[in-house]
Amino acid sequence: MSIRVIQPGVQTTVQDLGRFGYQQFGVPVAGAMDPRSMKLANLLLDNDPGEAVLEITIMGPQLAFDETNYVALTGGDLGATLDGKPMPRYQAVKVEAGQTIRFLGIRNGCRAYLAFAGGLDIPPVMGSRSTYLKAKIGGFKGRKLEAGDELSFREPKPDLDFPERRRLGIDFTPQKQYELHVILGPQDDHFTEEGIKTFCSEVYTVSAEFDRMGCRLEGPIVEHKNGGDIISDGIAFGAIQVPSAGKPIIMAADRQTTGGYTKIATVCSVDFRFLGQLKGGDKVNFVPITVEQAQNALRLEQQYFQMITDFFKRDRT
Amino acid sequence: MNNVRFLLTGDTSLSVEFGNAINEAINHDIRAYKIALEKAGIPGIVETVPTYRSLMVHYDPSVIPYAQIRMKLEQLLNEMGEIEIPPSPVLEIPVLYGGEMGPDLAFVAENAGISEDEVVKIHSSAEYLIYMLGFTPGFTYLGGMSEKIAAPRLKAPRMKIPAGSVGIAGTQTGVYPIDSPGGWQLIGRTPVKMYDPERETPILPEAGQYIQFFPVTQTEYDAILQEVEAGTYVVKTHARKEA
Structure with a gap:
């Protein structure tokens, strides 16, 4: 075994980019809540950007290494230490057999991502290693980690090339108020003009109910024309449901595949980096943009990932 | 369109x-x-x-x-x-009705004012359209059940309903694909796994297909269950008779 879980933390799960192809059968996608942080952690280690990582939530675990490997930690700052010393984030870190990573407590954000060079030895279920907690599928035995669990590396790389080069600036920075760009629809026509105006101009606060399924918001009521019920249709990652009570809920990785509430808008993919880091008390506001603008931003992000990939691999013979 | x-x-x-x-x-x-x-x-x-x-x-x-x-x-x-669209297949799903497997069959019959046999006959004679899947992996939203056998949900939902249970709630009928809590009136159980994450085809039913239930005896149920567990059972299908 490569890693022993001494303390599991609040909710530490194995996640990759999610389980695609089965939504038509009612299987939620799951996957990393903050996919950008997950991809950056993998790119730092020459992993496939969608390699499975540990998603660590709020109170992190204590992990004892029995085997040497490179790791990379990204996302929110959950106070990680390596053998008691602060552990650098956003860079490749060699963890020797016998060393322990321990998270002392949350500094900012909500979720950290810990990637392992060569990935984890976790069998894919329906094409993905993501844990979907509610149906107990994927990841480590379909559940969050518990004390005593043992994880194995798949192809550890204790001699990763150019380790000193593998570092990035801190990519996630907390904000007083998160501006989430959204694309209006699919049911924006179920809201009054006043409702749309409220949604696009007011500030909302993340309630105590935020998890991998969704994020309930508190704030001014978004007014419907005729209530918030519809005949069920599909739900995208980042879809913002507004039930009849008028309080928005941002649907996240573990959302059900279909639902019967009006959806006023959808958060743009590039802003999942913030959506995945929201926790109770955080403030958000919504800014509508066009689908073309959102896809341009997504293209720029992909170019950035490619640049990083090329940089770490340069000069390789 | x-x-x-x-x-x-x-x-x-x-x-x-x-x-x-x-x-x-x-x-x-x-x-x-x-x-x-x-x-x-x-x-x-x-x-x-x-x-x-x-x-x-x-x-x-x-x-x-x-x-x-x-x-x-x-x-x-x-x-x-x-574009040529093939007719929808109808999946034939075996069900052991009543008894331990369907503890609410008696209630559904009483509620409808008919015998248990009549409930089974009505329930297993229709082809139900799978409108969509959702809620949990493999859960089918079926349409087309006779209102004669409609029944209210349980007042207190059960904590654990075994996978394969066939139930009625209002005018809806369906199969629980995984063990889960629920408030449907349970009238029987199928040995067929609608959902198995380790199977090559993890989920059997597809939206747009139909399901028809057919009653089996305990002996037949046990035999099918053995085949299901050995991975050799093939769900029979027939072509939908065009309405």
């Missing part, structure tokens, strides 16, 4: 909406369109999700941006007349 609407659902998917009602005609349109879309093999489509009234199309905008996919999807609508 008039009045089809294209709705924005973010930057990696869109929803093709065929109507705003729950009926077989809309569902047939969705199934036909989904089959046509699969045949068209448009690059960049990740997956499609049929629901009561729409087909959600997930795509990779780095392969095909919004304007292009929207154009292709609209073109496909115009070509629908030329």
Whole structure:
């Protein structure tokens, strides 16, 4: 075994980019809540950007290494230490057999991502290693980690090339108020003009109910024309449901595949980096943009990932 | 297929909406369109999700941006007349009705004012349209149950209902694909696994297909269960008789 879980933390799960192809059968996608942080952690280690990582939530675990490997930690700052010393984030870190990573407590954000060079030895279920907690599928035995669990590396790389080069600036920075760009629809026509105006101009606060399924918001009521019920249709990652009570809920990785509430808008993919880091008390506001603008931003992000990939691999013979 | 609407659902998917009602005609349109879309093999489509009234199309905008996919999807609508859509298969699902497997069959019969045998006969004589799957992996939203055997939900839901349980709630009927809590009146159980994450085809039913239940005896149930567990049981299907 490569890693022993001494303390599991609040909710530490194995996640990759999610389980695609089965939504038509009612299987939620799951996957990393903050996919950008997950991809950056993998790119730092020459992993496939969608390699499975540990998603660590709020109170992190204590992990004892029995085997040497490179790791990379990204996302929110959950106070990680390596053998008691602060552990650098956003860079490749060699963890020797016998060393322990321990998270002392949350500094900012909500979720950290810990990637392992060569990935984890976790069998894919329906094409993905993501844990979907509610149906107990994927990841480590379909559940969050518990004390005593043992994880194995798949192809550890204790001699990763150019380790000193593998570092990035801190990519996630907390904000007083998160501006989430959204694309209006699919049911924006179920809201009054006043409702749309409220949604696009007011500030909302993340309630105590935020998890991998969704994020309930508190704030001014978004007014419907005729209530918030519809005949069920599909739900995208980042879809913002507004039930009849008028309080928005941002649907996240573990959302059900279909639902019967009006959806006023959808958060743009590039802003999942913030959506995945929201926790109770955080403030958000919504800014509508066009689908073309959102896809341009997504293209720029992909170019950035490619640049990083090329940089770490340069000069390789 | 008039009045089809294209709705924005973010930057990696869109929803093709065929109507705003729950009926077989809309569902047939969705199934036909989904089959046509699969045949068209448009690059960049990740997956499609049929629901009561729409087909959600997930795509990779780095392969095909919004304007292009929207154009292709609209073109496909115009070509629908030329594409042959096979009739919907009807999945034949064996059910052991009543007894331990269906503890609420007696209540459903009493509620309907008919005998248990009559409930079974009515329940197993219809072909139920699978409008969509959702709620949990493999859960089918079925339409077409006779109102004669409709029954209210349990006042206190059960904490654990075994996978395979067949139930009635209002005018809906369905199968619990995984062990879960629930408030449906349980009238029987199927040995067939509607959902098995380790199987090559993890989920049996597909939206747009039909399900017909057929009653089996305890002996037949046990024999089928053995085959299911050995991975050798094949669910029989028949072609839908065109209405």
